[in-house]
Amino acid sequence: MSHRLLMWLAAAAAVLGLTMATLEPLAAQARWDPKTPKLPMARTWVAYKAKLPPYTPPRTPDGVPDLQGTWGGPGGAGGDDIEEHEYVDVTTPPQETFVSDPPDGLIPYTAYGLAQRNAHRAGLSRGWPGESPDRLYADPNTYCMVSIGPRGGIGEIIQQPGVVIMVTARTHRVIPTDGRSHLSDRAKFWRGIPRGRWDGNTLVVDVRGLNGKHWFDSVGNFHTENTRMIERLTLVDANTIDYALTVEDPTVYSRPWTMNYPVRRAGTGGTDNATGKYNWRAAPVVDNDPYAREVWENNCTEGISVNVRNMHSLGFKWFRGVTPPRQ
Amino acid sequence: MRTHAVLLAAALAASVGVLTGAAQAPAYSPPRTPDGHPDLQGIWQVLNTAAWDLEDHGATLGVPAGRGVVEGGTIPYQPAALARKQENARNRATLDPERRCGLPGVPRITYMPYPFRIVQQRDKISFLYEYLGVVRFAYMNGNPHPRGPIEWFMGDSRASWDGNTLVVDVVHFTDQTWLDRAGNFHSEALHVVERYTRTGPDHMLYQATIEDPKVFTRPWTISMPLYRRQERDAELLEYECLSYLLEDTWDRPEAFPFK
Numbered sequence: 001m002s003h004r005l006l007m008w009l010a011a012a013a014a015v016l017g018l019t020m021a022t023l024e025p026l027a028a029q030a031r032w033d034p035k036t037p038k039l040p041m042a043r044t045w046v047a048y049k050a051k052l053p054p055y056t057p058p059r060t061p062d063g064v065p066d067l068q069g070t071w072g073g074p075g076g077a078g079g080d081d082i083e084e085h086e087y088v089d090v091t092t093p094p095q096e097t098f099v100s101d102p103p104d105g106l107i108p109y110t111a112y113g114l115a116q117r118n119a120h121r122a123g124l125s126r127g128w129p130g131e132s133p134d135r136l137y138a139d140p141n142t143y144c145m146v147s148i149g150p151r152g153g154i155g156e157i158i159q160q161p162g163v164v165i166m167v168t169a170r171t172h173r174v175i176p177t178d179g180r181s182h183l184s185d186r187a188k189f190w191r192g193i194p195r196g197r198w199d200g201n202t203l204v205v206d207v208r209g210l211n212g213k214h215w216f217d218s219v220g221n222f223h224t225e226n227t228r229m230i231e232r233l234t235l236v237d238a239n240t241i242d243y244a245l246t247v248e249d250p251t252v253y254s255r256p257w258t259m260n261y262p263v264r265r266a267g268t269g270g271t272d273n274a275t276g277k278y279n280w281r282a283a284p285v286v287d288n289d290p291y292a293r294e295v296w297e298n299n300c301t302e303g304i305s306v307n308v309r310n311m312h313s314l315g316f317k318w319f320r321g322v323t324p325p326r327q
Numbered sequence: 328m329r330t331h332a333v334l335l336a337a338a339l340a341a342s343v344g345v346l347t348g349a350a351q352a353p354a355y356s357p358p359r360t361p362d363g364h365p366d367l368q369g370i371w372q373v374l375n376t377a378a379w380d381l382e383d384h385g386a387t388l389g390v391p392a393g394r395g396v397v398e399g400g401t402i403p404y405q406p407a408a409l410a411r412k413q414e415n416a417r418n419r420a421t422l423d424p425e426r427r428c429g430l431p432g433v434p435r436i437t438y439m440p441y442p443f444r445i446v447q448q449r450d451k452i453s454f455l456y457e458y459l460g461v462v463r464f465a466y467m468n469g470n471p472h473p474r475g476p477i478e479w480f481m482g483d484s485r486a487s488w489d490g491n492t493l494v495v496d497v498v499h500f501t502d503q504t505w506l507d508r509a510g511n512f513h514s515e516a517l518h519v520v521e522r523y524t525r526t527g528p529d530h531m532l533y534q535a536t537i538e539d540p541k542v543f544t545r546p547w548t549i550s551m552p553l554y555r556r557q558e559r560d561a562e563l564l565e566y567e568c569l570s571y572l573l574e575d576t577w578d579r580p581e582a583f584p585f586k
Contacts (some may be wrong), residue, residue: 143569143573144569145567145570146460146567158446158448158453160368160446167462168462170462171460171461172444172455172460172462172563176562180562187564193564290469290470291470295464297481299430299480301569302430304569305585308573309586318573318578
């Protein structure tokens with residue numbers, strides 16, 4: 001077990017870089033120093049990209065922007081809490097909000113939605129002030145559930161005519177760009193059903209059919225099975241994808257809202273957690289280990305029975321999603 | 328070890344001979360990828376009952392009858408291993424690792440009733456399975472299997488071309504997976520050699536030779552066709568087994584499998 005763990009950690013660190021590793025439960029055990037500077041996210045990124053010169057991405061043989069290669073995640077502390085926050089504890093360092101719109105960086109919940117989010121948070125039993133006495137739900141990520149956005153990562157992008165494929169060690173997403181229709185609303189999935197199209201230099205992915213059972217982060221920010229998401233991936237330089245995720249759901253939000261952050265090509269740096277600044281390299285670091293570019297088994301569910309047993313015996317409920325009242 | 332390698336080679340040669348002899352199929356010349364290799368890409372699925380039992384079996388409740396996929400008909404168990412297989416079969420409702428939604432291992436995942444997609448690149452073949460969203464990379468970058476001991480549920484896969492056949496050599500397994508729902512099993516010493524051969528525009532022959540000196544008396548081979556999914560909008564959807572299991576049993580203590 002420990003050997004396998006070491007192998008996996010080595011592979012993850014070598015291939016995906018530290019930014020990707022923050023998505024994974026193993027690395028999420030990192031302990032954050034109270035002196036950690038506020039880690040950059042949407043605000044820093046929006047200001048940074050406004051100064052970038054125009055960029056024309058390379059094209060694949062069939063003429064669409066070429067996003068291929070291996071990519072990291074959002075950096076920083078990933079999806080610990082997607083809203084702006086100061087240092088909470090060793091698991092949650094200070095970090096800017098992921099939300100670029102609305103400009104205040106808060107998720108524009110309706111009163112009902114906010115009450116639900118706050119109930120989730122109060123029932124986490126993490127020893128934080130203001131908690132309710134009863135355990136409610138554990139973060140669904142505790143059980144290795146798959147998601148998109150801040151906690152999903154991109155991994156390797158492979159493009160073929162009519163399809164964009166994203167592959168991580170844990171799972172894959174195959175996004176058709178051939179104009180096919182969505183499934184009916186009856187069919188629900190953890191990551192919904194994606195339908196892609198190219199808009200100039202941008203891959204636009206329309207995601208519907210979400211089951212509403214995942215959280216955006218570990219502190220209860222949620223969507224529902226009525227939610228539609230639009231992802232936009234745009235190369236803004238050779239090693240950076242500008243990733244924007246717009247979330248629409250009038251049953252729990254008062255308006256559509258957007259998360260926005262950079263995703264870096266593996267091995268080209270990311271957020272320096274010591275300084276809270278981007279520390280980007282122009283070219284990927286070359287590792288001479290012949291296995292460094294391989295991605296090895298990440299069996300998230302293998303050790304999960306311990307988590308499941310613990311959370312179940314502690315009395316946490318299974319999160320079946322939020323069902324907003326009919327309007 | 329060397330004996331087993333020789334036996335394995337013999338078994339492979341025999342299986343190829345048997346199949347080409349039996350099928351009498353004219354050699355099919357598959358389309359090629361830009362780098363000149365046979366193009367195996369697309370969405371494939373079996374159409375058989377191997378997931379329930381690799382050997383000949385009658386029907387029981389929820390289990391369709393089927394002809395076995397084992398060449399020669401019978402899995403060559405060592406005596407003690409055969410007893411364990413029979414014990415597994417009797418207790419499959421609780422012992423089968425599939426019941427706990429773990430990664431199912433190789434070759435089992437190939438003949439489960441879910442589609443998978445093959446993606447070819449210059450330095451690797453990726454197998455993307457609908458079941459649990461499993462990803463398996465078969466590298467063909469010149470690296471040999473990494474040095475063990477390593478125990479991975481899906482093993483370590485290294486690919487090469489033998490004429491028009493993709494050969495995938497898989498080692499570094501756990502003893503935590505089974506081969507089907509009938510209790511057929513293996514140890515961590517399992518060594519699988521898979522062969523993928525296009526036999527037509529929408530068909531591919533899948534063969535897997537299974538070697539495990541702790542469990543079987545000799546290497547043995549399964550073979551079956553893979554079918555290209557014909558639906559115009561065929562795509563991989565989702566089977567996040569563990570999440571459905573947890574949701575279904577979380578509030579039913581008698582059924583909850585993680586006590």
